Amino acid sequence: MTIAEVSRQYDISPDTLRYYERIGLIPPVHRTSGGIRDYTPEDCKWVEFCKCMRGAGLTIEALIEYVSLVQQGDGTMQARLELLTEQRRLLKERIAEMESTLARLDRKIAMYHEKCTGPCCDAFSQSDGAGASAQNGQNA
Amino acid sequence: MTIAEVSRQYDISPDTLRYYERIGLIPPVHRTSGGIRDYTPEDCKWVEFCKCMRGAGLTIEALIEYVSLVQQGDGTMQARLELLTEQRRLLKERIAEMESTLARLDRKIAMYHEKCTGPCCDAFSQSDGAGASAQNGQNA
DNA sequence: CCTTGACATGGAGTAAACTCCAGGGTATAT
DNA sequence: ATATACCCTGGAGTTTACTCCATGTCAAGG
Numbered sequence: 001m002t003i004a005e006v007s008r009q010y011d012i013s014p015d016t017l018r019y020y021e022r023i024g025l026i027p028p029v030h031r032t033s034g035g036i037r038d039y040t041p042e043d044c045k046w047v048e049f050c051k052c053m054r055g056a057g058l059t060i061e062a063l064i065e066y067v068s069l070v071q072q073g074d075g076t077m078q079a080r081l082e083l084l085t086e087q088r089r090l091l092k093e094r095i096a097e098m099e100s101t102l103a104r105l106d107r108k109i110a111m112y113h114e115k116c117t118g119p120c121c122d123a124f125s126q127s128d129g130a131g132a133s134a135q136n137g138q139n140a
Numbered sequence: 141m142t143i144a145e146v147s148r149q150y151d152i153s154p155d156t157l158r159y160y161e162r163i164g165l166i167p168p169v170h171r172t173s174g175g176i177r178d179y180t181p182e183d184c185k186w187v188e189f190c191k192c193m194r195g196a197g198l199t200i201e202a203l204i205e206y207v208s209l210v211q212q213g214d215g216t217m218q219a220r221l222e223l224l225t226e227q228r229r230l231l232k233e234r235i236a237e238m239e240s241t242l243a244r245l246d247r248k249i250a251m252y253h254e255k256c257t258g259p260c261c262d263a264f265s266q267s268d269g270a271g272a273s274a275q276n277g278q279n280a
Numbered sequence: 281c282c283t284t285g286a287c288a289t290g291g292a293g294t295a296a297a298c299t300c301c302a303g304g305g306t307a308t309a310t
Numbered sequence: 311a312t313a314t315a316c317c318c319t320g321g322a323g324t325t326t327a328c329t330c331c332a333t334g335t336c337a338a339g340g
């Protein structure tokens with residue numbers, strides 16, 4: 001598979017694909033005798049994997065480390081397991097934080113709904129501020 | 141409250157606090173007669189709100205727009221509601237994506253557990269690749 | 281063989297989001 | 311009054327993660 005095909009398939013520019021390879025975010029891609037990249041299914045899987053993990057917010061640094069461990073062979077299984085476990089923990093933390101922010105957004109939206117559909121729409125004037133509930137010192 | 145106190149309380153550098161104010165991510169902060177920032181509880185709430193929303197991945201652009209709407213007064217309630225609803229939708233999408241990546245990480249971790257504790261630890265040698273399951277074209 | 285379009289490399293340029301700095305004002309303890 | 315610590319602004323610098331570019335190579339059609 002050429003770099004252009006991979007680019008289309010995963011919606012990542014050729015420049016970015018080369019960049020990812022250069023910094024070690026994906027292992028070196030297979031080449032033709034002429035030196036042109038010819039992505040194997042394995043190469044593609046790395047591209048997809050990195051895209052997925054980056055999308056979830058894993059750092060490039062952690063992923064480079066993981067790729068490096070895989071390239072060092074089977075002796076690094078334990079280290080890989082630890083790395084992935086730590087990244088899983090961090091990901092779960094981020095999700096929890098986002099869930100709580102989502103709940104907060106929901107409360108704020110509910111308040112705007114009340115204000116917009118309440119008895120006297122457009123006639124309110126409490127300073128809204130950061131919380132649609134500016135009166136009680138703390139919200140979420 | 142001085143900028144240094146707010147900085148400590150929310151773990152945001154004074155430079156970043158000034159930057160946030162400059163770009164409109166928080167409304168103008170109250171000043172002393174001498175021109176020095178003196179954060180009111182309301183100002184602090186904005187700082188906390190922005191920190192929370194930024195932490196969940198809302199764009200600076202969307203937050204600036206929200207702050208701007210709030211400053212424009214009560215006529216913008218409907219627009220604020222729409223903005224928040226859209227941001228909520230995007231946030232939920234991101235969470236869903238991260239949940240699925242979390243599940244994928246879990247599967248991969250489970251596979252490493254098997255390999256590390258299985259019958260012949262350290263004696264495997266299937267090329268691992270991006271999936272700890274390099275044999276079946278697709279994983280997750 | 282030659283043209284044409286995609287690909288290669290190394291390095292420079294860019295956008296976002298800070299972060300740092302110089303030069304100068306403010307405030308409080310001595 | 312003055313030293314010291316903190317704050318101000320405008321602007322330059324930094325980091326991250328790309329993105330673009332100049333120059334040269336590769337490969338398929340005519």
